[in-house]
Amino acid sequence: xxxxxLHLPTLSVQEGDNSIINCAYSNSASDYFIWYKQESGKGPQxxxxxxxxxDKRQGQRVTVLLNKTVKHLSLQIAATQPGDxxxxxxxxxxxxxxxxxxxxxxxxxxx
Amino acid sequence: GAVVxxxxxxxxxxxxxxxxIECRSLDFQATTMFWYRQFPKQxxxxxxxxxxxxxxTYEQGVEKDKFxxxxxxxTLSTLTVTSAHPEDSSFYIxxxxxxxxxxxxxxxxxxxxxxxxL
Numbered sequence: 239x240x241x242x243x244l245h246l247p248t249l250s251v252q253e254g255d256n257s258i259i260n261c262a263y264s265n266s267a268s269d270y271f272i273w274y275k276q277e278s279g280k281g282p283q284x285x286x287x288x289x290x291x292x293d294k295r296q297g298q299r300v301t302v303l304l305n306k307t308v309k310h311l312s313l314q315i316a317a318t319q320p321g322d323x324x325x326x327x328x329x330x331x332x333x334x335x336x337x338x339x340x341x342x343x344x345x346x347x348x349x
Numbered sequence: 350g351a352v353v354x355x356x357x358x359x360x361x362x363x364x365x366x367x368x369x370i371e372c373r374s375l376d377f378q379a380t381t382m383f384w385y386r387q388f389p390k391q392x393x394x395x396x397x398x399x400x401x402x403x404x405x406t407y408e409q410g411v412e413k414d415k416f417x418x419x420x421x422x423x424t425l426s427t428l429t430v431t432s433a434h435p436e437d438s439s440f441y442i443x444x445x446x447x448x449x450x451x452x453x454x455x456x457x458x459x460x461x462x463x464x465x466x467l
Contacts, residue, residue: 272455272456274458279461279463280460281353281355281442281444281458281459281460281461282393282442283458284455284456284458287455327392327393335381336383336395336398337383337395338395339392339393340392341392
């Protein structure tokens with residue numbers, strides 16, 4: 239993911255709308271990517287992953303898109319719910335081993 | 350499945366004391382465990398990687414004599430913060446990769462331990 243910084247981007251979304259969270263990764267050798275959700279005071283929770291031989295993968299209400307050409311990863315959440323409010327991190331790995339985390343995006347769902 | 354626990358969930362200690370944090374994989378054997386540190390409103394920073402029965406590998410800038418890691422079994426790893434100081438106050442999170450799971454590449458995270466050093 240992007241180099242760690244002090245500023246967490248934010249996204250405010252209306253309940254019921256779709257959310258799109260973006261992430262630019264840095265290592266062109268990365269071949270495994272994961273999205274995690276972290277609620278306040280808790281550990282990251284696995285959402286969905288994708289390998290570099292794919293450009294799209296769908297889960298329950300979530301879709302991950304991978305564009306290797308521009309080193310971009312996105313997470314789409316359909317019909318966003320209040321329980322989706324959290325910080326979302328993308329993580330990349332060049333060797334299926336150590337993960338490098340992006341800066342994170344804080345998602346706030348408006349009722 | 351894929352449950353990772355940490356104990357304690359929070360700890361407050363005096364400067365100069367040592368604190369031990371446990372990380373357990375409850376329903377799978379963890380071939381590799383990772384320790385991360387997270388400061389407020391920041392991302393996770395990998396501190397070290399440990400494989401069962403071998404010495405931990407520390408990331409650049411992490412003092413191995415200060416952050417002692419032991420991975421004695423396939424379900425338990427411990428992180429000991431020695432001679433803790435206020436700047437060590439942080440949220441410490443472990444993760445584990447499993448053996449014998451279809452998703453063996455995925456890291457599953459514990460709930461974290463909040464360390465406050467006075």
